[in-house]
Structure formats: structure tokens, C-alpha cells
Amino acid sequence: MVRGSRVVEIISKTLSEMLVCPLSEQPLRVCEKSNSLISHAIGVSFPIVDGIPCLVPRDGEIVETDSDRTAADAKTDHKTAQE
Amino acid sequence: MVARRLGSKLLPRFTPAATLHSHATSFGFKEVNEEEKSQLVGNVFTKVASNYDIMNDLMSGGLHRLWKERLVSKLSPFPGMKHLDVAGGTGDVAFRILETINSVNRRAMEGTVEDDLREETQIYVCDINPNMLNVGKKRAQERGLGDLGSLVWVEGDAEKLTFKDDSMDGYTIAFGIRNVTHIEKVLAEAYRVLKKGGRFLCLELSHVDTPVFKQLYDYYSFSVIPVLGELVAGDRDSYQYLVESVRRFPPQEVFASMIADAGFQKVEYENLVGGVVAIHSGLKI
Numbered sequence: 001m002v003r004g005s006r007v008v009e010i011i012s013k014t015l016s017e018m019l020v021c022p023l024s025e026q027p028l029r030v031c032e033k034s035n036s037l038i039s040h041a042i043g044v045s046f047p048i049v050d051g052i053p054c055l056v057p058r059d060g061e062i063v064e065t066d067s068d069r070t071a072a073d074a075k076t077d078h079k080t081a082q083e
Numbered sequence: 084m085v086a087r088r089l090g091s092k093l094l095p096r097f098t099p100a101a102t103l104h105s106h107a108t109s110f111g112f113k114e115v116n117e118e119e120k121s122q123l124v125g126n127v128f129t130k131v132a133s134n135y136d137i138m139n140d141l142m143s144g145g146l147h148r149l150w151k152e153r154l155v156s157k158l159s160p161f162p163g164m165k166h167l168d169v170a171g172g173t174g175d176v177a178f179r180i181l182e183t184i185n186s187v188n189r190r191a192m193e194g195t196v197e198d199d200l201r202e203e204t205q206i207y208v209c210d211i212n213p214n215m216l217n218v219g220k221k222r223a224q225e226r227g228l229g230d231l232g233s234l235v236w237v238e239g240d241a242e243k244l245t246f247k248d249d250s251m252d253g254y255t256i257a258f259g260i261r262n263v264t265h266i267e268k269v270l271a272e273a274y275r276v277l278k279k280g281g282r283f284l285c286l287e288l289s290h291v292d293t294p295v296f297k298q299l300y301d302y303y304s305f306s307v308i309p310v311l312g313e314l315v316a317g318d319r320d321s322y323q324y325l326v327e328s329v330r331r332f333p334p335q336e337v338f339a340s341m342i343a344d345a346g347f348q349k350v351e352y353e354n355l356v357g358g359v360v361a362i363h364s365g366l367k368i
Contacts, residue, residue: 014205014207014235017247017250018165018205018207018246018247018250019237019245019246019247020245020246020247021245022239022240022243022244022245023243025247025248049213049238050217050220051220051236052213052216052217052220052236052237052238053237053238053245054213054238054239055237055238055239055240055245056211056238056239056240056243057240057243059238
């Protein structure tokens, strides 16, 4: 059975090399706490269910965003994604 | 083997544009709204997921295994490759690719460089239906492929893939393209994610023209398969959809021209069992 942390490891590796947001084609970030993938460019999060990332466009949920988002706001994402 | 380049003798009513529109609004022989089609197809696969592999064996007399072997051999998988199998839910094609790469025969002939490369191999299985993916994951476990890390399962939409441009060495779609709403979008996405030199392969039920065989095949499709579906899976309607959707799908030459329209070169197709299935291929150059 593939353990949770191994799944995240695989997904992280895959992310950096292969995956982008299906809507914006911009990079994704793994958020371990909310078990989801965040697309910063458009403020959408995609769930990971049973170790399978769900990246069908309609599965995305809008994450509350501030209007002037920067890389430094990544920590804010962690909190908003949990809500 | 009958492989051909594109001909210019397209049947008038089967122009790509007309075909694409009617494909997007057909669910088997029924007319539906474009927006609905995806939902209707989704329902079919949610229902059939648990019986999917048994039904494939029954309906094709086990032949689907040989067809998939042929598909994989045309792919010529190599260690370290990045491959995307779309609509590959229950994993048949992905497993075969991985097993081909890892096969003992192959290993005997290779050295340590290839061992490292083999670890780099990544097969992505993308399917829009989570039930199909879950069946696939379980089967991977049973087959001993679960922990390798080489198989990555992703829920995604073939019309809007989640992969970077120019990231894949190979792309396969087996018995999936018939079920999408917008064929041209799927082909465009396939082109986008493939690397230069990457290969597109599509295995799909297709059209039979030879006189007597066609009648037999029609009889089998419309009289036997839905009944099998009823008896084995308790679901006549899904299998009725299946046989109808095969008839509605464009014929070999028209589909080949759609693939070329997406930008692929060296587009060819090979008929198996007289056209019951066809393997279309193209290269991104």
C-alpha cells in the first residue's frame, strides 16, 4: 500500500516536472495540510482523493485570495485552504 | 497489416466539421445537449467500472488483450520514458507498458545505466472517472505494481489535460476517444503534451465494411452484447450505449484526417479483425 507521505513525495516530484493547472497552465503547489493542489495564478484548489489528484477543471474550488498576491503570501494560502 | 496515409476521397457527409458537431451532441443513437454528454457518459462508466474487465473479456472473447498487446508493441516503450495513458482507468494499457519495460528478457540484455533509467520511468494514467481509477489502483496492487512509484494515477479531463507542454514521450488512448464530447480538443491536447518526436496511438472500435462479416458483426453487436450486459452486469442500457457509440464514431479515414488536422505527421492506421478495431498513430515532429 502506498503510504500518504510516499504519495505526496510522488506527487511533488511529478508536479515539479510534469503537472500544471489544467485551466491556467501555470504551476501547482502541494498543500499537505489541506491535501490539495493549489493553483496560485487563478486561486483555485484541486483535491487529492485516496491518493489520486483530481485535476478535472470542474473539481477545482475557488480559494479566498487577496487582490495583490505574491509569493510571500504562500503562508496565507495554507490557512485559507484549510477553511 | 493495412497501413495507409491519408486519402483525399472523403465521403461528402463525413466532413470533419460535420462529424465533430454530431459527435459532440450524440450519446449513442440519441441526440443530447453538448453539456449533457459528459455527464451521461460519466454515469455509464461509474456503473460499469466494477465489471469492466470481465465484460471486455466476454464481449471480445479475450481478443481485447491481444489488441492491447499490439498497441503497446507499436509504442516501443523504453526505460525512463514518460508516458500518458488517457481514459486508461482500469490500467490495462499502463500495466502492459510498465511490464514490457521491466521484463526479465530486457533486463538480461541491459546494464546498470538502464536500471537507473528504469526508475525514472513514469506512466501517468489519466481518467475522468474516479471509479475506474480506483479499480485500476486495486488491480495494480494485485499485480504487484502498486508500490513502484512508476504508475501515477490522475483524475483529469482529456479535453483539458493537466500536463505541461512537450512533457510526454508517448500518448495512448484505448477505447476512450469514442466517449469524449469534443474529439478535436482531445487531439489538440494530445499534441500539446507530447514532446517533439513523441508518438500518439489510439486503439478504438471502428468500422467494418466487408459484406458478410459486417452483417455478422452488426448482429453480434446489437443482439448479443446488450443481452450479455443484462445477464452479467445487470445493465443493458450501458452496453446498448456502447455499441451505438461505436457506430456513431467517424470511420477510419475521417478520424485519420482529424488526427492530421491536430498537427500530427505520418498519420496511419491499422485495421485489426477486419476493422472491428483500428489502431491510429501519428508523430509530433
